[in-house]
Amino acid sequence: MPxxxxxxxxxxxxxxxxxxxxxPMLRVYREQNxxxxxxxxAMFGMYALGLIPxxxxxxPFSDRRGRRTVIRPVVLLxxxxxxxxxxxxxxxxxxxxxxxxAGVASGAAFSAGSAWVKELSAxxxxxxGARRAAVFLSAGFGGGPLVSGMAGQWLPLPRxxxxxxHLLIMAVVTPLxxxxxxxxxxxxxxxxxxxxxxxxxxxxxxxxxxxxWVFGTATAAFATLTALAAPHTHGLGIxxxxxxxxxxxxxxxxxxxxxxxxxxxxxxxxxxVVGLLLATAGFxxxxxxxxxxxxxxVPAAALLLGASYGMLLVSGLREVELxxxxxxxxxxxxxxxxxxxxxxxxxxxxxxAAGLFGYPRCLLAAGLxxxxxxxxxxxxxxxxxxxxAAPAAETPxxxx
Numbered sequence: 001m002p003x004x005x006x007x008x009x010x011x012x013x014x015x016x017x018x019x020x021x022x023x024p025m026l027r028v029y030r031e032q033n034x035x036x037x038x039x040x041x042a043m044f045g046m047y048a049l050g051l052i053p054x055x056x057x058x059x060p061f062s063d064r065r066g067r068r069t070v071i072r073p074v075v076l077l078x079x080x081x082x083x084x085x086x087x088x089x090x091x092x093x094x095x096x097x098x099x100x101x102a103g104v105a106s107g108a109a110f111s112a113g114s115a116w117v118k119e120l121s122a123x124x125x126x127x128x129g130a131r132r133a134a135v136f137l138s139a140g141f142g143g144g145p146l147v148s149g150m151a152g153q154w155l156p157l158p159r160x161x162x163x164x165x166h167l168l169i170m171a172v173v174t175p176l177x178x179x180x181x182x183x184x185x186x187x188x189x190x191x192x193x194x195x196x197x198x199x200x201x202x203x204x205x206x207x208x209x210x211x212x213w214v215f216g217t218a219t220a221a222f223a224t225l226t227a228l229a230a231p232h233t234h235g236l237g238i239x240x241x242x243x244x245x246x247x248x249x250x251x252x253x254x255x256x257x258x259x260x261x262x263x264x265x266x267x268x269x270x271x272x273v274v275g276l277l278l279a280t281a282g283f284x285x286x287x288x289x290x291x292x293x294x295x296x297x298v299p300a301a302a303l304l305l306g307a308s309y310g311m312l313l314v315s316g317l318r319e320v321e322l323x324x325x326x327x328x329x330x331x332x333x334x335x336x337x338x339x340x341x342x343x344x345x346x347x348x349x350x351x352x353a354a355g356l357f358g359y360p361r362c363l364l365a366a367g368l369x370x371x372x373x374x375x376x377x378x379x380x381x382x383x384x385x386x387x388x389a390a391p392a393a394e395t396p397x398x399x400x
Contacts, residue, residue: 016140149242
């Protein structure tokens, strides 16, 4: 039996798989259902419509009533969302409902689940919970589109078979997470209040300022660049999109050890700065890919942007974990996730701005913004919190 923290993280992996398995399917629906670009954009909007309220409600609720109370219905809801998406293959209106349900499941799982993994990692060094949550979440985000992209490209029933792996995964992780210990449930419920740490300069300038680039970098790779490259993929656009998505998010997992070492030596500031510089380099390569139309340049940009995604995600979760006051962790994590999900709007903004300035200039401008952000973030995070160097289980909450 896996350790308790791993079982909670596996639940996040399963929900993350269900959340992102839809990305390569957009091309399937365009080709077989004749969906317009506006319809596809609306489906992404439905996901956010479910995700944001769930983040707002589930995180604080789990702080008061426990993580298990939230995660149990969430893993069932994630499976239900996939079943609705499968039915949407012949009834496209159900795709909107499926995406909405997937958003609700994701918002609840990411806030309460991240806090749960941290609490079940109490004997590990500070920051271990954040890294573990990020690794499993990124693995689900990357594995889902890779498998669904291959299934949609080459297997029969391309509007149904890509979703089957998620149902099998949830059949395994649901019973594993069902009876996990729940440290938060043992605390006396406290009245809800907005996390005080979210109003501190350290968070506002040191994390919130760049948080949208967590997914802004990733979606630029697997949404914007794959769409630009699709006409040059010789009919393999579905598999190509899935592969680039997996490469982007898989790189985010691969950089976890480096992020840990950077944070150990120079604190969150060093890891965040490196993540922003990687974003600058990634956007520069992406601009070159957009200007030349070379498909081979897309994976190179995806590697850099994926590394940026991974470093910024772990840096942000680590900082939130260190700053959170007692009883406010999930609510604070929810705020961070709300900020990073703003980055899912990056492809839309690139599309709109490209009509005026062209994709290469827009991508270069994004790189310039991430570079300038370094000069604000580094001073804000210069002083590392006292808890960063000590095991979380041995150190009382620090109030700033």
